[in-house]
Amino acid sequence: MTTILFISLLICFTLGVPIAFSLGIASVATLQFGSDLPLTLAAQRLFTGTDSFPLMAIPFFMLAGELMESGGISRRLFNFAHALVGFITGGLAMVSVVAAMFFAGISGAAAADTAAVGAVSIPAMIRKGYDRGFAAAVQAAGGSIGVIIPPSIPMIIYGVVGGVSIGKMFLGGFIPGALIGGGLMTASYFLAKRAGYERDPFLGIKIIGKTFIGAFWALLMPLIILGGILGGIFTPTEAAVVAVIYGAIIGFGVYRELKIPDLPRLFAKAAISTSTVMLLIATANIFGWILTAERVPQNVAAYLVSLTSSPSVLYALILMCLLVIGTFMETSASLIILTPVFLPVIKQFGIDPVHFGVIMVTALAIGMLTPPLGICLFISCNIAKIQLSEIIKFISPFLAVMIAILVLMTYVPDIVMFIPNSFGD
Numbered sequence: 358m359t360t361i362l363f364i365s366l367l368i369c370f371t372l373g374v375p376i377a378f379s380l381g382i383a384s385v386a387t388l389q390f391g392s393d394l395p396l397t398l399a400a401q402r403l404f405t406g407t408d409s410f411p412l413m414a415i416p417f418f419m420l421a422g423e424l425m426e427s428g429g430i431s432r433r434l435f436n437f438a439h440a441l442v443g444f445i446t447g448g449l450a451m452v453s454v455v456a457a458m459f460f461a462g463i464s465g466a467a468a469a470d471t472a473a474v475g476a477v478s479i480p481a482m483i484r485k486g487y488d489r490g491f492a493a494a495v496q497a498a499g500g501s502i503g504v505i506i507p508p509s510i511p512m513i514i515y516g517v518v519g520g521v522s523i524g525k526m527f528l529g530g531f532i533p534g535a536l537i538g539g540g541l542m543t544a545s546y547f548l549a550k551r552a553g554y555e556r557d558p559f560l561g562i563k564i565i566g567k568t569f570i571g572a573f574w575a576l577l578m579p580l581i582i583l584g585g586i587l588g589g590i591f592t593p594t595e596a597a598v599v600a601v602i603y604g605a606i607i608g609f610g611v612y613r614e615l616k617i618p619d620l621p622r623l624f625a626k627a628a629i630s631t632s633t634v635m636l637l638i639a640t641a642n643i644f645g646w647i648l649t650a651e652r653v654p655q656n657v658a659a660y661l662v663s664l665t666s667s668p669s670v671l672y673a674l675i676l677m678c679l680l681v682i683g684t685f686m687e688t689s690a691s692l693i694i695l696t697p698v699f700l701p702v703i704k705q706f707g708i709d710p711v712h713f714g715v716i717m718v719t720a721l722a723i724g725m726l727t728p729p730l731g732i733c734l735f736i737s738c739n740i741a742k743i744q745l746s747e748i749i750k751f752i753s754p755f756l757a758v759m760i761a762i763l764v765l766m767t768y769v770p771d772i773v774m775f776i777p778n779s780f781g782d
Contacts, residue, residue, distance in 0.1 A: 358391040359651050362644070376687050377633070381640035387647055399643055406642025407635050410594055411517045415510055415634055417597030420627040421578075421604045422464035422473075427623055428608030428615045430575045431473040434459040435481075437565075437572040442542070444559040447549025449485055450495045451542045453478035457499035458538045459572070461506035462579030463600075465513075466630075467688075467725050471500025471736045479740045487554055493737035494751035498541050498759065500733045501722045504688065506534035508582055508600070511688050511721070513593065514638065515714045518696040522711065523593040524586045525777040529715040533766050533773060537719075540758040548754060574607045587780060634689055641693035649697060657698050668706040672767050675699060676720055680760070683724020687732075691721050715773045716766060723759050726752055 365386040369379035381399075388394050438455035442448055456474045464470050475496040482492035504511045507527030516523035569576075581603060582596045591599060608615030665671055682691055696717070703713045725733040728745060734752065738745055766772045 358387050358647060359653060361391040362387040362647055362651075366644075370685075376690050377637040377640050380637075380644045380690065384640065384643035384647055402643040402646050403639040406639040409517055411513060411523060411592075412635070412638065414508075414513050414523075414594040414597035416627060416631040417594075417601050418465045418508055418510060418513075419469075419630045419634075420623070421597065421600035422466065422469050423623040423627045424601065424604035424608050424615065425463045425575060425578070426460075426469070426473045427619055428604065429612050430463065430572075430607075431456070431460060432477055433568070433572040433612075434575055435474065435477045437568040437576075439557075440560045440565040440568040443557045445546065446556045447545045447547075447554055448556050449478070449482045449487065450491070450545035450549055450554075453482065453492075453496045454499040454502075454538055454541045454545065457496070458502055458506060458534065459576060461503040461534065462508070463575065463604075464503055465508040465510045467501045467503040467722060468732050468736060469630075470503030471497060471733045472740070475500065475737055475740045479737065483741065485555065485557075487549075488552070488751070489741045489743045490747040490751045491548065491552070493734075493741040493743060493748045494755060495541070495545055496740075497726055497731075497733040497737040497748070497752065498755035499538070500736070501725045501759070502534050502537055502541075504722050505530045505537065505715075505719055507531065507579065508593070508596070509718065510634065511692055511718045512714065514689055514692045515696055515718060516593075518693055519700050519710060519714065521714055525711045525780075526714050527583060527586065527593070528777045528780065529711050529773045530718075531776055533715060533719060533762070536762050536766075536772065537759055540762050541755055544754050544758050548751075574611055578603055578607075637687065637689050638693060641690050645694055645697055648694070653698065655701070657702070661702050662705065668708060669768065671702070671706055672708070672716075675703075676716070676763070676767060679717060679720035680723060683721040683730075684727045685730060686724075687730065688718070688721045688724065691724075692717065709770065709774060711777055712770050712773045716763070719759075719763050719766065723756065723763065726756055726759070 362383050365383035366379055369382055385399050388396055388399060435456045438452040442451045442455055445451060453474060456478060457470050460470050460474050479492045479496050483489055507530050509530060512526040513523055516526050578600060582600055585591045585599060586593055586596055661671060700710060725731060734748060738748055
């Protein structure tokens, strides 16, 4: 069965079939030609793959992100970030990273983060004389933080598939997200200094205060979500509903940039984004079920255990695997397929599933900055109106920074686990 499964998948990838359909076609072909199981099993697994209460958080977080973005949030976050760090050498590049970190606490998706902040930051950098490739690269790198700082849709998916606490996953993403943001800002400073980019004048404490007040309601949203989860007021799924209600109140009642006629468009965008993710989850569930039925996870686990008895070496092998796979496969699909494969292995070595989950999401997020998939790269290139070849040389230093921090997170678990452990069980 597995031979048919992987050959079919390879053929679909070669033909350029979208990954969700590739997984579904390969799975159906395997059931039809490699087993005696009825095809109705495919329909059953499609349904059970998405029939999960925690997964209801995805459409609500998608909608909350659309409401907050259309309500003028990204512009206000950019203005606040500009007042904070715009006066430093390479300040506008740093502003794009800081604004992306702020917006990550709203959207939960790297593509949305890159598009929302990039629409403001990339034109601003180009007007100031920044190279288009550099502007696009720094925004793509900053946007990838959208899946690391909570709330994070990939973390929700990992939590559902692996049976791991989503709340603890969210808490585990804070310090890594801040470290990566700081690393990208440091790289931006040195690259901008070498390129001779001018810096903006310091706007003053008064402007910082004014822009903070403007962005205050947006900055408050992640605190409400995490505070509610940690305080036991609501679950992560219910927190997504709270985020939608909060976003609507801010957009209509506080900033007053949302209008009733905007709602059909926002609902449609959120529905399209959600359907893309949910279709991927559904077809990946069939694919994953076949892998499990064929004992592929157990065989992979046995093979890795035979290679080493050292958790450090095991982690290095898994990291290399994740970095390569993230280059070719979408993050959500990778999580759904690989979590059941790697989770039994890391548990045998005594590795905390929460720590591993944050590492896995971060490693796959780096794949958003590398061709051929590189969704954040393509979005940034589209905004900057450049070809992919023009961004490649500029993205390398940011990739190096993210990989270095990933390795640090991996071998210093307290970076991820300090906050989750501080809140106990």
